[in-house]
Amino acid sequence: MSRTVILRILTGLAAVAAAFAVPFYLDGFWLQAGLFAMSAAVGAIGLNLLTGATGQLSLGHAFFLAVGAYAYVYFGSEPEGELGGLGLPTPAAAVLAVLAAGVAGGLLSPIGGRLKGQYLGIATLALIFFGQHVLFNATPVTGGYNGRAVPPLELFGFAFADSPGLVVLRVPFGALERLWFLGLAVLAGAALFARGVLRGRPGRAMNTIRDHEIAAGVMGVPVARYRAGVFLLSSMYAGLAGVLLALAFQRTVPEYFGMLLSLDYLAMIVIGGLGSVAGAVAGAVFVSLLPQLLTRYSDALPLVSDPGTGGLSPAEAARLLYGVAVVAVVLFLPGGLAGLASRTRAAGRRWFSPGSARRRFSPSSPETTSPESTSPETT
Amino acid sequence: MITFLELLVNGISVGAVYALIALGFVVIFKATEVVNFAHASLLLAGGYVIARLHEVLGFWLALLAGIATAALVGALVEFLVIRRANVAVRSVLAIVTIGVDIVLTTELTRRIGTEVLALGDPWRDRVLRVGEVSIAETRLVALAVAAALITAFLLAFKYTAWGVRMRAAAEDAETAALMGVRLGRVSLSAWAVAGALAAVAALFLCVFPTPGLDRGTGLAAMKAFPAAILGGLDSTTGALAGGLIVGLTEALMNGYQNQLAFLGRGVGDVAPFVVMLAVLLVRPAGLFGTREPARV
Numbered sequence: 001m002s003r004t005v006i007l008r009i010l011t012g013l014a015a016v017a018a019a020f021a022v023p024f025y026l027d028g029f030w031l032q033a034g035l036f037a038m039s040a041a042v043g044a045i046g047l048n049l050l051t052g053a054t055g056q057l058s059l060g061h062a063f064f065l066a067v068g069a070y071a072y073v074y075f076g077s078e079p080e081g082e083l084g085g086l087g088l089p090t091p092a093a094a095v096l097a098v099l100a101a102g103v104a105g106g107l108l109s110p111i112g113g114r115l116k117g118q119y120l121g122i123a124t125l126a127l128i129f130f131g132q133h134v135l136f137n138a139t140p141v142t143g144g145y146n147g148r149a150v151p152p153l154e155l156f157g158f159a160f161a162d163s164p165g166l167v168v169l170r171v172p173f174g175a176l177e178r179l180w181f182l183g184l185a186v187l188a189g190a191a192l193f194a195r196g197v198l199r200g201r202p203g204r205a206m207n208t209i210r211d212h213e214i215a216a217g218v219m220g221v222p223v224a225r226y227r228a229g230v231f232l233l234s235s236m237y238a239g240l241a242g243v244l245l246a247l248a249f250q251r252t253v254p255e256y257f258g259m260l261l262s263l264d265y266l267a268m269i270v271i272g273g274l275g276s277v278a279g280a281v282a283g284a285v286f287v288s289l290l291p292q293l294l295t296r297y298s299d300a301l302p303l304v305s306d307p308g309t310g311g312l313s314p315a316e317a318a319r320l321l322y323g324v325a326v327v328a329v330v331l332f333l334p335g336g337l338a339g340l341a342s343r344t345r346a347a348g349r350r351w352f353s354p355g356s357a358r359r360r361f362s363p364s365s366p367e368t369t370s371p372e373s374t375s376p377e378t379t
Numbered sequence: 380m381i382t383f384l385e386l387l388v389n390g391i392s393v394g395a396v397y398a399l400i401a402l403g404f405v406v407i408f409k410a411t412e413v414v415n416f417a418h419a420s421l422l423l424a425g426g427y428v429i430a431r432l433h434e435v436l437g438f439w440l441a442l443l444a445g446i447a448t449a450a451l452v453g454a455l456v457e458f459l460v461i462r463r464a465n466v467a468v469r470s471v472l473a474i475v476t477i478g479v480d481i482v483l484t485t486e487l488t489r490r491i492g493t494e495v496l497a498l499g500d501p502w503r504d505r506v507l508r509v510g511e512v513s514i515a516e517t518r519l520v521a522l523a524v525a526a527a528l529i530t531a532f533l534l535a536f537k538y539t540a541w542g543v544r545m546r547a548a549a550e551d552a553e554t555a556a557l558m559g560v561r562l563g564r565v566s567l568s569a570w571a572v573a574g575a576l577a578a579v580a581a582l583f584l585c586v587f588p589t590p591g592l593d594r595g596t597g598l599a600a601m602k603a604f605p606a607a608i609l610g611g612l613d614s615t616t617g618a619l620a621g622g623l624i625v626g627l628t629e630a631l632m633n634g635y636q637n638q639l640a641f642l643g644r645g646v647g648d649v650a651p652f653v654v655m656l657a658v659l660l661v662r663p664a665g666l667f668g669t670r671e672p673a674r675v
Contacts, residue, residue, distance in 0.1 A: 133649045
């Protein structure tokens with residue numbers, strides 16, 4: 001018992017240390033890829049609350065990401081020429097952008113609350129098309145086809161930008177290095193909050209709605225209100241992911257927030273594991289780093305060729321791979337990467353914990369279940 | 380007035396094509412309770428085969444091959460994936476079809492590349508004039524073929540043994556299985572039929588006035604989604620009504636685009652989805668969908 005706790009704390013510390021060390025060793029390419037992965041992880045956690053935990057399918061996640069990203073740009077930039085802007089302090093713009101995504105989600109709550117499962121999935125398709133239309137046409141706010149430049153975030157006088165220069169431990173700290181730590185903090189906060197939601201009373205209610213709607217209603221869960229609430233929460237997560245993405249990308253481009261992005265997010269949560277926070281993070285890292293890895297090492301890989309040469313380009317290869325991964329996970333790996341990890345842990349415990357050798361072969365025989373190892377609740 | 384009439388006919392014709400796609404969608408949903416997001420890629424597969432084979436085999440054989448391919452792909456998806464997936468929540472199956480869609484669409488769009496493929500249809504760009512109203516022949520053929528196919532389908536659904544089995548399985552799968560209906564075959568045939576219908580729809584989505592099959596054709600097929608859910612996902616009548624509503628909305632919005640300039644360019648692509656949202660607000664189960672009353 002205590003040994004597993006110690007082991008857990010040690011792994012956690014090691015992970016944190018590794019995450020902090022990354023900007024000192026890796027170059028800009030990987031930092032940017034990592035930031036995309038962090039932003040995707042925040043968005044995927046939000047979608048997993050909705051789709052994984054509550055069973056509501058949404059294809060509109062890209063729309064809420066766009067709302068977050070563009071709202072941040074609009075609130076944070078000074079108006080120039082055709083382009084409007086409110087010129088608010090950037091931290092306020094970031095908070096308002098998340099709230100704006102929440103408001104957009106709230107406006108849809110009559111739909112988010114009433115439709116269930118797959119019906120909601122098709123209804124939210126509308127958001128993608130509507131969103132693309134607005135992004136391309138509302139030029140004063142969104143910049144139309146060309147998109148807009150993103151103002152760098154400035155927190156208490158500290159700018160997340162390349163200037164003024166900053167050198168830490170003889171490593172020059174530019175925008176990406178600085179954003180890396182911001183991304184880590186945001187991701188940690190988002191993950192902890194979602195974990196709290198899932199493990200507490202709301203999480204139980206959400207899972208009951210997913211597993212049996214009528215039973216949930218009978219037990220006193222306000223089903224429609226919960227659905228609408230989760231829809232709103234997940235859209236705020238998407239908004240936060242959008243802000244982070246805009247900061248990392250330094251420019252917002254309308255095509256990016258299309259249908260494919262929404263499909264990517266669904267792929268992430270299925271591959272990672274439906275309904276779990278760690279799964280969402282793992283899936284996000286997998287789906288967003290795969291194309292980057294294939295691009296970087298396309299020379300060394302068979303079947304993958306450079307873009308434009310007619311062969312399988314890295315981006316296409318990545319899409320094929322994770323499309324197959326989605327199908328394979330559902331067929332052969334229920335629970336996704338998160339489920340695999342917890343099964344491996346369980347197997348490891350069985351193999352390595354003291355006195356488990358006998359238990360492994362006869363799990364139900366009375367002499368192996370000593371009274372101190374079995375608590376009364378589990379029997 | 381003349382513009383209006385032309386738009387009306389075009390709208391109904393496009394609507395009939397959307398109805399074909401939506402019908403396949405509804406059949407799959409009735410038989411397997413899955414929203415098939417891979418439908419667009421079935422359509423793209425059918426269209427691609429027609430486009431690639433029509434120079435070798437001639438148009439009609441190529442059309443047959445396209446229909447057969449799409450039906451086969453549909454059946455394979457059911458047999459290899461849907462049947463084997465053991466999931467508690469139906470939404471997960473919908474996501475599986477998204478995975479299938481990602482794979483198929485990526486491969487097909489890669490093959491199509493930036494080309495615009497002609498389908499070699501015999502109607503080309505001929506236009507029929509009635510008084511002052513001029514209508515493309517392809518639109519009329521589309522309307523006639525879609526109407527014939529839909530009628531045939533509805534008759535088969537109502538009177539043949541296959542239709543009875545299908546309806547029985549949709550009504551109560553367990554009882555149907557106990558009565559000797561082989562559920563596996565029912566859902567397999569549903570997927571095959573849906574694929575075949577999608578391939579026919581692909582043909583009419585890619586002929587004049589559309590330049591041909593390109594990588595965006597799958598996206599055009601997405602408009603059949605609002606058609607299906609507008610009418611009600613489990614209603615064949617709904618698929619027809621939904622298809623017509625979507626087709627008319629799109630045609631009229633595109634036709635009067637100049638008067639509607641304040642809404643921005645390309646508003647015809649968005650309008651069907653807005654109509655869908657409006658309908659869903661009032662009737663969450665769609666126009667003809669069955670509301671599921673639950674006994675506790």
